[in-house]
Amino acid sequence: MADLSQQEWEEQLEKDDNAFILDVRTPEEVEEGYIPNSTNIDIYLGHDFLTEVEKLDKTKNFYVYCRSGNRSGQACAIMNSIGFENTYNLVGGFMNWEGEVAE
Structure with a gap:
């Protein structure tokens, strides 16, 4: 596991063709917005x-x-x-x- 700053995370994600974005928040939190193309598993x-x-x-590669x-x-x-x-x-x-936020 690597802890990445907001900037590092975004820059690395942009260049990663094998990326999977995982949102581990609750459904209620996801309703407030989420990072585009992410998959939610609470x-x-x-x-x-x-x-x-x-x-x-x-x-x-999981972000x-x-x-x-x-x-x-x-x-x-x-x-x-x-x-x-x-x-x-x-x-x-x-x-x-x-970064970008989807609703």
Whole structure:
């Protein structure tokens, strides 16, 4: 897992042809807006979060975010523990995101 600043995350994501953007926030938080092309799997689902994450392609590079960067850090650690090699946590999370936002 790598913690990336907002700028590093955005720059790296732009150049990455193998990127998968994962939003681990709650559905209520997602309603407030989200990073375009992201997939939402709520980390608070517990075991169901793990079940859903297991279905993802482990060869992808995962750019993970939440509201502040805490839950996404936990999600990256969980993902690394089950065989995901490339996970990138967005430091500061969505609340500090200055890039494009979809509604």
